[in-house]
Amino acid sequence: MSPAPRRSSARSAIPQVSWRSPQPAPIVLVSGPEEVCAERAIAGIREYLRAEDASLEVSDLRADDYVSGSLLALTSPSLFGEPRLVRVSGVERCSDAFLSEALSYLAAPQEGATVVLRHTGASVRGKKLLDAIRAGQGGGIEIACPAIKRDADRFDFAASEFRGAGRRIAPGALRALVAAFADDVTELAAACQQLIADVPGDIGEQVVERYYGGRVETSAFAVADAAIAGRYGDSLIALRHALASGADPVPLVAAIASKLRTMARVAGNREPSAALAARLGMKDWQVDRARRDLSGWSEQSLGRAIHAAARADAEIKGASRDPVFAVERLVTVIATRSPYAS
Structure with missing residues (x-):
């Protein structure tokens, strides 16, 4: 059973429906920039309506290349009254x-018609229409598809993919999968669906390694994990593989800096993981991972690594003519837990 629609605050007076559990209405506003979620929502509405009546007529319009009269013509009842x-x-x-x-x-609105309006939020064009829909005109609903940017959001997205399919994936496998596709939610969604379709039973780390090992090995977080664990040789190999595969130094440094900041937030705190995660706006597994990462680190070495990350960030963004050297120096400082003589 689909969850009941919820109503938002002052921003909208109409029901807000999850993109994972879409349902039809005379007007459906699909808003927000995350295209993979919008595509799922729109496809879900089509499947819902087709399951109710196989004679469903489906039409597409472009609002930017619109021929006058098209909307009314396509929504008007046909001779046989199909939806x-x-x-x-x-x-x-x-x-x-x-x-x-x-x-x-x-x-x-025409009886028996469902009109789905896709607005990415890339401009304020059409705001008058959106405001009217959100005020309740037309008896519509809204399906919001906000950008999935944070690591925690990507983790939740991937976990929901497997949970929705009734499948189990090991936490380590899920982390590896999210790290491998950290820069593209559409590719992450496709990877999840491929594993769900191709792999019987529970999905472990070895499965993810077999399917996406090359991608995982060259990911920014693979470099960060090896360096933070003190595996100097592995971190340099991972870094060179990443760079050879076309990785940009900016996200590499960003991934390392992100993990260091999480470690700093968790360091020295003995609260239970769940309580600390709730207070810091993190996930339990992120707190647990940061605590494991802190093994072998001191306050001084962590502070030195954070300072090195800030320096590398400035250098790769224009303060140095050799961004690759800047990243290598950062990895050296982190993996060896010692200052880099420059």
């Missing part, structure tokens, strides 16, 4: 003609 689904893309670039007709349509 209609009209998917409208590019509302953030909509033409004046579409904006005018869409606003008029809200006053009298």
Whole structure:
């Protein structure tokens, strides 16, 4: 059973529906920049309607290349009264003609029609239409698809992929998978679905290694993990593999700095993982991982590593003519726990 729609605060007066449990309404506003979530939501609405009536008519419109009269023509009942689904893309670039007709349509939506409006939020174009929908005109719902940027959000996204399919994946395997696709949620989603489709039973770290080992080995977090664990040789090999594969020094340093900051936030605190995670806005596993990472570190060596990360960040962004050397020096400082003579 789908969860009941929730109502948002002052931002919107209409029900807010999860993209994972979409449902139809006369007007469905799919908002936000995360395209993979929007695609899932829109596909889910189509499947929902088709399951109710296989004769569903599906049409597509572009709001930025709109022909006057199209919306009304596609939503109007046919001779046999089949249900209609009209998917409208590019509302953030909509033409004046579409904006005018869409606003008029809200006053009298066609019975048996579902109109899905996709607005990425890339511009304020169409704001008048969005405001009208959110005020309740047309009897609509909103499916928000905010950007998935934080590590914790990517972890939750991937975990939900497996949970939704009724599959189990080991925490280490999930971390490795998220690290391998940290820069692309669409690819992460595809990787999750491939594992769900191809691998029977529980999914462990060896499975992820077999499918995406090359990607994992060259990820920014693989470099960071090896350096923080004090494996100097492994960290340099991982770094050179990453650079040879086209990795940019900026995300490499960002990944290292992110792990160091998490370690600093957790260091010296003996609260239970769940309590500390809740207070810091983190996940339990992030606290546990940071505590494991702190093994062998002192306050002085951690402070030195954070200072080195700040220096490397400045150098790769223009303060040095050799960003690769800057990253190598950072990895050396972290992996050897000692100052780098420059």
